[in-house]
Amino acid sequence: MKPFPGMALQRTVVHKSPKGKMSENDHGEMKLESRMEENEQFLQKWGKKAVDKCLDLNNCRLTTADVRETVALLPSLPDLEKLDLSWNDFIGGTLHLLTQQMHLVSKLKILRLGSCRLTVDDVRALGEALKALPELEELNLSWNSKVGGNLPLILQMFQEGSKIQTLELVDCALTPEDGAFVGQSLPMLPNLEVLDLSMNRNIAGSLNSIAQGLKRTSDLKVLKLHSCGLSQKSVRLLDAAFRHLCELRTLDLSCNKELGGGFEDAPGLATLEHLEVLDLHQCSLTAHDVVSLTEASIHLPALEILNLSWNKCIGGSLKLLLETLKVSTFLQELRLSSCSLVTEDVALLASVIQAGHLAKLQNLDLSYNDSICDAGWATLCQNLWLLKELTELDVSLRPSTFRDCRQWFRHLLCAVTKLPKITEIGMRRWVLPASQEEELECFGQNHRNSIHFDHSGFQ
Template sequence: MSQTRKKTSSEGETKPQTSTVNKFLRGSKAESRKQNNDLKTTDSQPSDWIQKTATSETAKPLGLEMELRSSMEKNEHFLQKLGKKAVNKCLDLNNCGLTTADMKEMVALLPFLPDLEELDISWNDFVGGTLHSITQQMHLVSKLKILRLGSCRLTTDDVQALGEALEMIPELEELNLSWNSKVGGNLPLILQKFQKGSKIQMIELVDCSLTSEDGTFLGQLLPMLQSLEVLDLSINRDIVGSLNSIAQGLKSTSNLKVLKLHSCGLSQKSVKILDTAFRYLGELRKLDLSCNKDLGGGFEDSPAQLVMLKHLQVLDLHQCSLTADDVMSLTQVIPLLSNLQELDLSANKKMGSSSENLLSRLRFLPALKSLVINNCALESETFTALAEASVHLSALEVFDISWNKCVGGNLKLLLETLKLSMSLQVLRLSSCSLVTEDVALLASVIQTGHLAKLQKLDLSYNDSICDAGWTMFCQNVRFLKELIELDISLRPSNFRDCGQWFRHLLYAVTKLPQITEIGMKRWILPASQEEELECFDQDKKRSIRFDHGRFQ
């Protein structure tokens, strides 16, 4: 925990000194966060500055050192009680079930953390109504750069207290207030202290019940936030009434890299309004317009400025009710976004008969790593176009074509893609009406050493595969040495007895060092196979979860 450092005295002598506060602050890293994005997003981990050693401090009087040591022990006990560890410049109490008493202990901790740069107390209900006790101490942690208060049940008083306290932390770079409904209608109270020159880089306001007036205020504030890189306004449907103001403000945020407007009630008109801002967002890396069901038809007039997003890496348009004319317009735009790495067009069922040209031109996106087009009602011609284009996507890591029935009996069209996909990590073929010949083909590809990097394979809801097909597959799945998750579950309405292939699967699992979960819902194990699984569970040295028929 501690680190001894040298310090030269006034007499020129060098003596080892240890700062008790810094001794407390140093420790092992916090546990990895659950969500991860390639870009700087809502769930991004602390940056390299968390790893840095605290600067040297002047020697403390003995009495003060003893007081600090006592406080350190109390604080260490507090963190241990919550299952957390002290980390240099970072206090992460996310989802710890903090009580009112815990809140008091945490407030008492703040005076001993003058170099704190990150504070995360998200998903703790008892924060609501008590935030003022923390904000009153904000002047003691004036170096704070990251403040996360997501889903804390903040009250109107909390929101007002926070707005006043933000003036005390001029170094703030990231603010997350997501899933706090009282933020809605009170956004000016929180952000009114942000002035031109603010260092804020990330603002996350997901599902905050923002009003149209909040959106208008934000649009007027955006020109002041020249360092802003991430803006997430997802699941705030009322801001569509002030989208003109927001779009006008976005024109002044030239450094913006992530814009998320997921499920914001966007309409056809909204696309045209946003298009006027796209030409000013040359640094944008991620654009999320997903789950806006009224957006369909908005791309029909070819949003010319979308093509200006030359650096765009992620485009999410899933569940947007895209029309055939939308697809035609996007065919002229998407293939020109040469830096695109992730494309999600899922749950746009009208694509099935109109996306042949768009899918065939995906070959011009050499950097594409994730392609998700599940539940798009693809037809044989569009699937053929996709298969021919996918051969050219050598960087592909995630390929999801689930819930497209035309894949069944036609997996052979993807044979060359599966053979050449050296980077593929996730393959999802759920509910594709696969037949025995399809899994036999897949087994053959695996046996010959292809798909070596595969980590997740989803073959669920393909009930037409016979036991012989599952046997061939299970005999060869052992060659997928990096496989972590496998799902072969049946449909909710179907139950079947496991065949002899289950023994091959158990054997394969012993050869898969990374596997942690096998989905087998609705498969019923006979008594003899139940015994085999129980013996396997007792003998195994790793934690592997079999989710199967015994739970039905």
Template sequence: MSQTRKESSSDGETKPQTSRTSFVNRFLRGSKLRSSKAESRKESNDLKTSDFQPSDETQTPAPLDAAKALSSEMELELGSRTQKNGQFLQKLGKQAVDKGLDLNNCRLTTADVREMVALLPFLPDLEKLDISWNDLVGGTLPLITEQMHLVNKLKSLRLGSCRLTTDDVRALGEALKAVPDLEELDLSWNSKVGGNVPRILQELQAGSKIRTLELVDCTLTSEDGTFMGQLLPVLQSLEVLDLSMNRNIGGSLNSIAQGLKSTSSLKVLKLQSCGLSQKSVTLLDAAFGYLGGLRKLDLSCNKELGGGFEDLPAQLAMLEHLEVLDLHQCSLTAGDVVSLTQVIPLLSHLQELDLSANKKMGSSSENLLSRLRFLPALKSLLISNCALERETFTALAEASIHLPALEVFDLSWNKCVGGNLKLLLETLKLSTSLQVLRLSSCSLVTEDMALLASVMQTGHLARLRKLDLSYNDSVCDAGWAVFCQNVWLLKELTELDISLRPSTFRDCGQWFRHLLCAVTRLPEITEIGMKRWILPPSLEEELECFDRDHRSSIRFDHGGYQ
């Protein structure tokens, strides 16, 4: 769940254009039809009042003729502008969406921004504007904000990672009053937002319709955090608040926690990597009592948080609608785990739980993991790199049998799994919903690979889409062979990773031929990771032939064969 620039960028990839008809055409079609209907009514009225008198050739052209000429001229101008607008969007490879202008990750230039601004007078009903991930937008935002009054029905404005300047964010603050219906504002990944939050959000008054506010990695200051705490009571419609990756706001959490008590409609709260401390848990727990509708809570990557849960967080247990809880990389202590054992099983609606990268859980989480059986709605369980021991892994395996909805299961970097995968046999047989299984760096052995093969042979794991077996260098060629001979049974598989550790290079055995054969029988497969496997010339030639003659759409990610 770590938020990275790369992930956000990939989310914003352009999609192929499916129609040459621009969204501007659709915007303007309604107004053109209304205009035509009005002209028709006018023509009808003119005919009724003319008494059908013969025209005089010496008279001035009839009003009807003048109206037709004017209408024709306007339609020509409108058509020209519509064509230019369509060409602009087509040039950027963007698909038309009603009432939305999505130009994220388009490498916009200053000239493009000017063209976009020229569009705004023709889009009075525009509700969504997204120009995120365009670095060159920085310094040009005033061109847009000066015309913001033309799109005063705007509900969503996304400006993430635009390298906004100080002048940009100040201009934005002044322009927000022109869009009173704004519901979504994203300024993430803009460092100049830090220190300027009061200037930007000062126009948000009581009655504001803001529902989503995202300020991820904006270099927010402690003063910004204090202002946010004072602003929150004004944002009565707020449902999503993301202040992640702002390490300096931990010192102002007292103000933020006080403000949260007035946001009863909040559904998502993300404070990942915000410099939270042990004391922060107490402050937030006091606020949780007022957030009965909270669905998602992310406190991950706050390494100083460890020990904060040792005093039982009573209000956390009252979040009965909580669906996502992310506590990965929080340095949880044995005392934290004991307290969470009393809390987490009470969150009966929990669907996603991430406890990864808390290495002290290894010897103290047996009771917690065994009680996960009381979370039947759980869909995603991430416990990678928790230094699990045989006893704790056994408790987890026994509990996982009672998780019928499980779709994502990540046990990576827990060495105890190797040689003990048989403990998960019943889970693998019963988990009809499992789509993602990650067992990277688990010290798997040939016996474990044989177990996976037997599960596949009996028709289980039928919905598996992603399987990560990377960094298991201890599996011998026989183990890879039995696995590759049966992997073709996973008909919905899209990604498979069997890469070796960065420090390891190893000759690829004859099992690679079984893998190539299996791939031809996997209709959904798109990527196979096998970095640092060394292909002999004969097998490399077979792969080249395969790429050329069969399924070139499949990517073998090898990082360059040695």
């Protein structure tokens, strides 16, 4: 029998005894092969394999008995580097069964236990087990509320010079004290590249500590503080840290509704010259914020994704972002959903497209901007054909709005015929007149239905 991928096994040579009886080595090999077969059957039950030193059992609805069988696998996987048990509710309360054997997989680099309903005892047991994982590079404990209030049990096990590169603690009910401990621990994580503390609204009060710690993480590439209850003051604290994050690639401060006004005096953002993703959707930005972002964003030449959706102040003020749109030559995704855009805004956008400044754009989201008149949509559609890299376009209306699109739909169809990569067009709640039904059906046949129009039908 062949070992399943990922297993490192050493076979012993079989020696028969003089009387034809099986030797001790024979029994050892038979026992090993039996164990291997049981392991393989267990994994096949979930449609899984231990491949390339990876054991992935996420979202398998493991029972307590399954957890015991998983633990029984570990002696056969001494070279295991990735273990993912996320989205298995019954892990909670049984993690000690696993952590007691964690020394058997001391080469583990990635451990994911997101949404496992971990208990306080589980968190404590995991903290102790981390001592046996000196090679650990990624730890994900997201969506485990009992981590909140107990995070020091985990972080205090990280020694100075830890190899941790990714720490994800999304929606863990972290307390202000947890946030402060994160800040104090960051200097011990010099290799940290990804820090995600999103959806922990109580850490805003300890952001001063976190910001101070961030100054010591010069290799950080991803910082996510989505929905953390950040305020104007929070932005200013973070801004002081931005100057030390010269390698940052992704910054997500979205869904912090009290943040508006915080960027009015935040020059540090302009120092993030390698930033590729800036997500500020639903942040209640002010017009002054937008002006400051435009002073800053012209120094972000690597920007690929800009999300300003659900910030009403953009409407009528898109001209403030004109310089940003001009210099962002690598921009691939622009999201301006529900920004109260008006006809003048899309006319300006059309002129930017016409000038060739958004040649790399792949995804354009202008949905939920119901104030744009038909002439505005027509002007935009007449210039869309210049976006040769475009794959997705969304111009859907709000759920409460239905409108006729006959005045500009033909312009859209004409543009789409010249877009070689387009696959998805969102037009929800735009109603197509019956006269154009045949035209769209013919278009679909000619393009073998490779382009999906998501619309509200015909009338």
